[in-house]
Amino acid sequence: MIATTVTVYVKTGFTEDFIRHTIENHKNTKKEPGNIRFDFLQSKKDPCRFLLYEVFIDEDAILQHKKTTHYNKWKEAVESWMAVPREGVPHDVICPAGEESW
Amino acid sequence: MIATTVTVYVKTGFTEDFIRHTIENHKNTKKEPGNIRFDFLQSKKDPCRFLLYEVFIDEDAILQHKKTTHYNKWKEAVESWMAVPREGVPHDVICPAGEESW
Numbered sequence: 079m080i081a082t083t084v085t086v087y088v089k090t091g092f093t094e095d096f097i098r099h100t101i102e103n104h105k106n107t108k109k110e111p112g113n114i115r116f117d118f119l120q121s122k123k124d125p126c127r128f129l130l131y132e133v134f135i136d137e138d139a140i141l142q143h144k145k146t147t148h149y150n151k152w153k154e155a156v157e158s159w160m161a162v163p164r165e166g167v168p169h170d171v172i173c174p175a176g177e178e179s180w
Numbered sequence: 181m182i183a184t185t186v187t188v189y190v191k192t193g194f195t196e197d198f199i200r201h202t203i204e205n206h207k208n209t210k211k212e213p214g215n216i217r218f219d220f221l222q223s224k225k226d227p228c229r230f231l232l233y234e235v236f237i238d239e240d241a242i243l244q245h246k247k248t249t250h251y252n253k254w255k256e257a258v259e260s261w262m263a264v265p266r267e268g269v270p271h272d273v274i275c276p277a278g279e280e281s282w
Contacts, residue, residue, distance in 0.1 A: 081221050083185065083231060097274060104275040119183050119271035129185060129271055131233060169221035169231055172199060173206040 079114065079177060080140060084130040084166045092159035093126060099155045100130070106148035107132075112139025114180050126161065133171075133180065181216065181279060182242060186232040186268045194261035195228060201257045202232070208250035209234075214241020216282050228263065235273075235282065 088096045100118050107116045114133040121127035134140045143149055174180060190198045202220050209218045216235040223229035236242045245251055276282060 080224075081219065081231075081233075083233075101275055108276075116275070117183065117273070118275040120274055122182075122270045122272055127269075129183075129269070131183075131185075167229075167231070168224045170224055171219070172222055173203055173218070173220040174210075 079133060079135060079171045079180070080137065081115075081131070081133045081169045081171055082140075082166050083169070084132065084164055086128045086130065086156075086164045087124075087161040088126050088128065088156075088159050089161045090126060096128070096156055096159050099152055100128070103148055103152035106146070107143065110139070110143055110146070112136070112142055114177075135177070181235060181237060181273045181282070182239065183217075183233070183235045183271045183273055184242075184268050185271070186234065186266055188230045188232070188258075188266045189226075189263040190228050190230065190258075190261050191263045192228060198230070198258055198261050201254050202230070205250055205254035208248070209245065212241070212245055212248070214238065214244055216279075237279070 086096075104116050104118050107113050112135045114135060115131060116133075117131040119129040119131065121129070134143065188198075206218050206220050209215050214237045216237060217233060218235075219233040221231040221233065223231070236245065
């Protein structure tokens, strides 16, 4: 399993558009067989800062995700709304141990 | 619900100790009634960088967590192993919407 945290800073005035498009991406990503989690969060201190918490079963599932229409539609739509390039950090999972716990 | 990401950089030579203590904290935190998730991750690119993904039902559940013996034991044990002060970012949850989805 791979858990990637993607931090996104959105330009002021575009947060509502970003939220709408990311909810759509969330809904479709959750249907992918290789996806385990796709949590979408907004910082309490900075409403322009968001976090995507994406957990996929393996590298191949991430590759498949990046080929989907919904991911590419999202990526294209949000590109110009980002205040800085988004930062993705891939992680190995230590806990919960075992896929059945997810 | 509140989802907090805590990024921790551990000094070289202390990662095994940190992992052992954090697994113990994970096990006990999962038993708290107000805890929803407590994922413990290690960066694929930097084995000294960790992420705690902590989801609690509300602010009170976080306060209760901070009063527990296991949290305080962990906090005290890991303090001197951190390369820089840990950074916690509290978030509101946008997706999945509704507590029943967690």
